[in-house]
Amino acid sequence: MKIVSATDMVNKAHEGHYAIPAFNTNNLEWTQCILKAVQETRTPVMIQTSEGAAKYMGGYKMVVDMVNDLIESMGITVPVALHLDHGTYEGAKACIEVGYSSVMFDGSHYSIEENIAKSKEIIALAHAVECEVGGIGGSEDGVTSNGELADPAECKAVADLGVDFLAAGIGNIHGKYPADWAGLNFERLGEIKEAIGGKPMVLHGGSGIPFEQTSKAVSLGVSKININTELQLVFADATRKYIEAGKDLAGKGYDPRKLLKPGCDAIVAKAKELCEAFGAAGKA
Ligand SMILES: [Zn+2]
Numbered sequence: 001m002k003i004v005s006a007t008d009m010v011n012k013a014h015e016g017h018y019a020i021p022a023f024n025t026n027n028l029e030w031t032q033c034i035l036k037a038v039q040e041t042r043t044p045v046m047i048q049t050s051e052g053a054a055k056y057m058g059g060y061k062m063v064v065d066m067v068n069d070l071i072e073s074m075g076i077t078v079p080v081a082l083h084l085d086h087g088t089y090e091g092a093k094a095c096i097e098v099g100y101s102s103v104m105f106d107g108s109h110y111s112i113e114e115n116i117a118k119s120k121e122i123i124a125l126a127h128a129v130e131c132e133v134g135g136i137g138g139s140e141d142g143v144t145s146n147g148e149l150a151d152p153a154e155c156k157a158v159a160d161l162g163v164d165f166l167a168a169g170i171g172n173i174h175g176k177y178p179a180d181w182a183g184l185n186f187e188r189l190g191e192i193k194e195a196i197g198g199k200p201m202v203l204h205g206g207s208g209i210p211f212e213q214t215s216k217a218v219s220l221g222v223s224k225i226n227i228n229t230e231l232q233l234v235f236a237d238a239t240r241k242y243i244e245a246g247k248d249l250a251g252k253g254y255d256p257r258k259l260l261k262p263g264c265d266a267i268v269a270k271a272k273e274l275c276e277a278f279g280a281a282g283k284a
Contacts, residue, residue, distance in 0.1 A: 018279030037271035102128030134169035
């Protein structure tokens with residue numbers, strides 16, 4: 001099986017009241033770890049890249065080829081979609097051309113009129129499109145905002161264009177959550193859900209949101225949860241411990257295959273935990 005469309009898996013998750021994990025990847029190891037975790041837990045998955053991460057890996061086509069080749073060489077049988085996260089207008093078009101199965105067009109920094117006009121063009125080109133209304137706090141690859149709450153009427157205007165799933169700011173933040181974070185705004189989430197007529201919603205900044213809040217968001221119509229920071233933190237932590245314990249200096253502990261192993265094992269374990277937490281494990 002090759003990369004598949006995300007639309008079916010997200011719609012199924014929406015009907016079944018669970019959420020598809022959308023893990024950002026950064027390199028070969030990251031991709032292998034995500035695939036290992038979802039295969040072992042029978043989880044349908046979206047693997048996604050930011051434009052910056054794809055550039056780091058050698059370009060969009062390299063990412064498409066890598067994911068397809070790993071699906072084959074690792075004998076992956078669960079559905080895997082490849083998605084562009086926070087795409088620009090140009091980036092979204094380029095990804096559709098080389099074989100990403102879905103793209104997010106993030107026009108949230110444009111005026112709502114321009115966001116609608118550009119979203120419309122991307123929707124006409126792609127099989128599965130995620131659009132964003134209202135900013136999401138924090139920073140992702142240089143895309144920053146103050147995390148306003150999305151306006152339900154604006155969400156409806158964009159959803160009505162035919163987007164497959166909608167990202168909307170509901171108090172969520174990219175990166176680490178500050179200690180004084182106010183939490184997700186469920187009232188606004190409910191209003192948006194009502195306004196967009198039951199279309200699946202996407203929760204960005206899914207790393208580190210308390211479990212009760214994630215489950216409540218899923219029960220209110222969130223069907224895709226983005227995870228980036230959480231895997232980065234467990235990888236860095238395990239790698240730091242390996243080095244601080246002097247293991248890279250013992251024998252051939254400096255061999256990258258040994259040096260990166262604790263971090264990779266940590267990614268697999270955390271990804272499996274999240275697949276279970278989102279209710280998606282066993283759904284493939
Ligand atoms: Zn995001």
